[in-house]
Amino acid sequence: MKLDIFLAGIRLEECDWLMSEYEAYLENDYRIKLLRKMADHVYQSRGQRYSCGQLHELADKLESCNEGLYQCKSVACKKCNRLFKIERVNNIIASILLDQEQALDAEYGIYTIVQYSRGVDAYDFVNYDIPKDKDRLRKLLSRCGISGPVLGAFELDFHDSPQKWLPHYHVLMRKSGNEEAIERLGERLSKLHPKHIKQNRQARPFMKQEFRDPLKQLSYLHKLACFEVRDYQSFWGTNLTKKYRLNKLMFCESLCWLDEQDRRTLPFQWNARAWLKKSKV
Numbered sequence: 001m002k003l004d005i006f007l008a009g010i011r012l013e014e015c016d017w018l019m020s021e022y023e024a025y026l027e028n029d030y031r032i033k034l035l036r037k038m039a040d041h042v043y044q045s046r047g048q049r050y051s052c053g054q055l056h057e058l059a060d061k062l063e064s065c066n067e068g069l070y071q072c073k074s075v076a077c078k079k080c081n082r083l084f085k086i087e088r089v090n091n092i093i094a095s096i097l098l099d100q101e102q103a104l105d106a107e108y109g110i111y112t113i114v115q116y117s118r119g120v121d122a123y124d125f126v127n128y129d130i131p132k133d134k135d136r137l138r139k140l141l142s143r144c145g146i147s148g149p150v151l152g153a154f155e156l157d158f159h160d161s162p163q164k165w166l167p168h169y170h171v172l173m174r175k176s177g178n179e180e181a182i183e184r185l186g187e188r189l190s191k192l193h194p195k196h197i198k199q200n201r202q203a204r205p206f207m208k209q210e211f212r213d214p215l216k217q218l219s220y221l222h223k224l225a226c227f228e229v230r231d232y233q234s235f236w237g238t239n240l241t242k243k244y245r246l247n248k249l250m251f252c253e254s255l256c257w258l259d260e261q262d263r264r265t266l267p268f269q270w271n272a273r274a275w276l277k278k279s280k281v
């Protein structure tokens with residue numbers, strides 16, 4: 001697939017569907033107000049993971065960033081995440097275009113890796129060891145013989161019905177030259193994660209998508225946020241899922257947890273550093 005025809009010169013920040021800087025400011029404003037409101041609630045109830053003071057501190061940090069005093073670079077900040085996403089997606093696109101100039105047939109795919117066997121109970125998500133999880137995935141990619149580049153992000157979503165968080169990855173992988181290795185990866189993942197966290201549901205630990213809408217798909221890969229996933233049935237009776245904002249307390253806790261993460265913790269990449277650098281020269 002030749003992407004350069006419709007990608008050359010288009011940058012993510014110019015796409016009208018992307019959240020604008022003002023919308024990111026409004027979302028931060030919502031987060032600041034909710035953190036302060038829930039701080040009182042946390043103060044009155046014992047045994048909360050994050051204290052009243054921590055919620056207020058994060059609200060103050062986001063407020064300073066929203067007022068333009070400095071860039072907080074917190075993963076809980078919509079404004080800073082928006083800038084991070086723009087830079088990262090534009091870099092990836094530039095590297096893909098360069099690849100296509102050099103090897104015309106380089107093809108890519110978008111993949112979701114769902115780790116059903118690593119589901120986490122409701123209040124344990126803050127202890128999830130992401131660096132260790134990413135190391136495990138890198139080893140698996142290496143054992144399957146995937147040459148890279150692989151780029152994307154780690155995500156934790158909350159599933160209401162079994163009250164569990166499900167760790168997963170959304171990644172871009174180069175298909176060309178990796179066809180058999182990707183097959184092997186799919187087989188390994190089916191063995192590692194055979195059972196869905198919900199009863200009577202088929203596990204789909206490895207899902208593939210064509211790379212048809214690069215800017216939108218790469219943008220989706222870098223959401224850097226936690227959601228609640230709810231089930232619903234289509235008109236035809238198919239089981240589908242939709243993402244919602246977490247309940248107010250969990251949303252605030254997820255923000256505190258995101259704020260604790262280093263900027264490099266959620267993004268995932270493997271055999272991609274040199275590939276990304278090429279386009280910056």
Ligand SMILES: [Zn+2]
Nearest residue numbers: 065072077080
């Ligand atoms: Zn910020």
